[in-house]
Amino acid sequence: MTKNGKEVKKKKNRLLKSVVTIGIVLAVIWLFSSMFFKESAHSAAGSMKPATVKDSAGNTSFSEDFIKSVVSIEDSSDQFIRVSDESGLNVAVDPVAGAEAKRIFTGRRINIAITGVDSRLGAATRHADANHVISILIDSGKIEITSIPRDTPADAGFNDTTGQNKLTIVRAVKGRDAYLKELARIAKLDKIHYFVEFGFSQAMGILELLGYKDAQSTLQVLRSRKGLGGDDYQRSYNQGQFMRQAILTHFNKLDGPFGGILMHGGLAFVESNINYDIAKNITEQLAKHGFPHNSGDISIFVRPAIPIKFKVYDFTDKEIIKKLSKRIEDFNTERTEQGVDAPQPKLDVASVLNNALSRAAADTAKNPARAIKTLSVYFDQRAWCQVKDLKQRAKIRDGFEAILTKSYEKRKQTEKVQQVKYIIQSEKKVFETNNQ
Numbered sequence: 001m002t003k004n005g006k007e008v009k010k011k012k013n014r015l016l017k018s019v020v021t022i023g024i025v026l027a028v029i030w031l032f033s034s035m036f037f038k039e040s041a042h043s044a045a046g047s048m049k050p051a052t053v054k055d056s057a058g059n060t061s062f063s064e065d066f067i068k069s070v071v072s073i074e075d076s077s078d079q080f081i082r083v084s085d086e087s088g089l090n091v092a093v094d095p096v097a098g099a100e101a102k103r104i105f106t107g108r109r110i111n112i113a114i115t116g117v118d119s120r121l122g123a124a125t126r127h128a129d130a131n132h133v134i135s136i137l138i139d140s141g142k143i144e145i146t147s148i149p150r151d152t153p154a155d156a157g158f159n160d161t162t163g164q165n166k167l168t169i170v171r172a173v174k175g176r177d178a179y180l181k182e183l184a185r186i187a188k189l190d191k192i193h194y195f196v197e198f199g200f201s202q203a204m205g206i207l208e209l210l211g212y213k214d215a216q217s218t219l220q221v222l223r224s225r226k227g228l229g230g231d232d233y234q235r236s237y238n239q240g241q242f243m244r245q246a247i248l249t250h251f252n253k254l255d256g257p258f259g260g261i262l263m264h265g266g267l268a269f270v271e272s273n274i275n276y277d278i279a280k281n282i283t284e285q286l287a288k289h290g291f292p293h294n295s296g297d298i299s300i301f302v303r304p305a306i307p308i309k310f311k312v313y314d315f316t317d318k319e320i321i322k323k324l325s326k327r328i329e330d331f332n333t334e335r336t337e338q339g340v341d342a343p344q345p346k347l348d349v350a351s352v353l354n355n356a357l358s359r360a361a362a363d364t365a366k367n368p369a370r371a372i373k374t375l376s377v378y379f380d381q382r383a384w385c386q387v388k389d390l391k392q393r394a395k396i397r398d399g400f401e402a403i404l405t406k407s408y409e410k411r412k413q414t415e416k417v418q419q420v421k422y423i424i425q426s427e428k429k430v431f432e433t434n435n436q
Contacts (some may be wrong), residue, residue: 003058094310097147097237100305102145107139110282111181112274113195114243116203117171121352124377126199128171128179129223130239133187136282141289143247143298147240148189149232151302154182187303195277198270205269205385210246216388217325218315227328230313231301237310240300245315248292254283258433262281264268265430268423269382349386350396353378357399360407375404379420382427397424 026432115131128150135144148167156169167186179193198206200219207215221228222242226246241298263279289295302310314320335341356374363371378384379400389395401424408416 010357039193054244092312094241094300094312095154095309097240097310098302098306098308100307103390108282110136110138110194111184111192112136113180113192113197115171115179115183115195115197116239117197117199118168119199119381121201121347121349121383122377126172126197129168131167131183131236132240132243133183133189133192134243135189136286138285141286141291141293141297143244143286143291144301145240145244145298146301146303147236148183148186148303149236152186153185154186192363194272194274196270196272196274199381200383201385202269204267205382206428208385209265209434210250210319211434212318214321214325218321219382220328221315221321221324224324224328225323227331228324230266233306233308234310237300238264238301238315240302241245241310241312244298244300244314247298248295249316251283251286251292255287259283260429261433264426268426271380278368339427349383350389350392353387353396354399356398357396357403360403361399364403364407366411368410371403371407372411375400379404397427400424 021097080259112134114130114132114134115128117126118129119126130147131150131152131250133146133148137144150166150168152167153165154167154170156165156173158164158169167179167182170182176195180195184190184192192263194296203219204215207218212218222239223235225232228234230236252261260276260280263276267274267276267279313324336343340365358376363374384393384396384400388397401420404420407419408414408420
């Protein structure tokens with residue numbers, strides 16, 4: 001063999017050793033990452049331990065086992081994210097939203113917490129799945145949106161070894177007041193003045209009100225934690241960006257006769273301490289100061305700060321929504337086929353609600369309290385918004401109104417009667433007007 005031939009052979013051997021070494025290193029990394037970062041599977045309903053426990057004094061609280069069984073232990077506040085391929089999409093980036101910056105607040109400021117709660121159909125337990133603060137800067141006619149990942153560390157009252165001291169758990173275990181204080185602390189705000197809270201069904205109704213015909217796919221895009229890359233940081237930013245784009249697109253509709261109907265209808269979908277007069281005053285103050293002058297009048301911040309460039313999607317473009325939804329579906333299908341995730345069971349919401357209505361109707365005459373108990377959680381969730389067939393949805397919604405108003409009347413709860421009627425009628429009116 002010639003000298004040159006020996007040199008070539010040595011180079012090939014060195015290259016082969018390098019490849020083998022890299023392969024071993026990658027295998028080890030993959031093994032350890034799968035051990036430490038694999039999501040815990042949710043317990044099946046039949047094997048769940050009691051949701052509540054009592055201490056020696058008889059006080060009731062949620063057990064740690066219950067909290068662990070319904071909430072992933074993955075902590076998205078860690079300083080790393082997954083990335084995704086954006087081929088086929090025209091995506092800009094926002095390098096500012098995650099940057100730490102000293103902010104000096106001047107002038108009047110109204111902080112409104114926007115919370116999306118993750119609760120199963122008919123279940124009263126509420127985890128804070130989406131966490132945002134919309135700050136209205138009255139004197140400058142501008143808005144700031146602060147978006148916070150659900151797993152951000154917060155004091156939920158558990159032992160540090162449980163991994164359950166997260167913002168989402170604070171809402172479920174300690175209630176709204178404690179949650180709002182933690183939200184303000186993380187957002188670096190003095191206090192939260194108002195709150196707006198809604199669940200999955202209500203979100204679908206709001207999306208339809210905003211003109212999204214396929215509300216389910218749109219909500220799937222906004223709730224995705226992994227399918228689009230970026231984990232909960234990008235998801236939180238997506239939701240903040242969606243609100244920003246929605247405000248810029250629809251703010252001018254709040255002026256005039258339809259504005260009143262839109263605000264009444266929107267408030268009917270959510271639980272909030274904002275009434276119509278407060279909402280009207282806020283929008284009038286913003287308009288008085290020229291809002292919106294341009295798209296820069298709304299800024300987004302993600303807290304805790306993380307120095308990454310957030311992808312900016314145009315959620316007003318229905319084609320972008322379709323492409324993102326398809327990407328998420330493909331991602332979920334691949335994980336199911338690989339056995340990483342269990343297939344999600346299909347729930348017939350219409351059947352669930354009709355069965356509840358049948359049980360409640362039988363109780364209305366002799367046991368109105370039980371009828372109210374059967375329907376109240378579904379009503380608070382506006383669960384009928386998950387029924388795609390509009391005629392069937394309207395029939396179910398009318399059934400809720402009829403049974404609940406009759407049951408409350410029998411118990412002489414006049415205020416509740418008026419509340420039910422206001423919510424149902426406001427929803428009907430806003431959709432009728434919106435479709436004209």
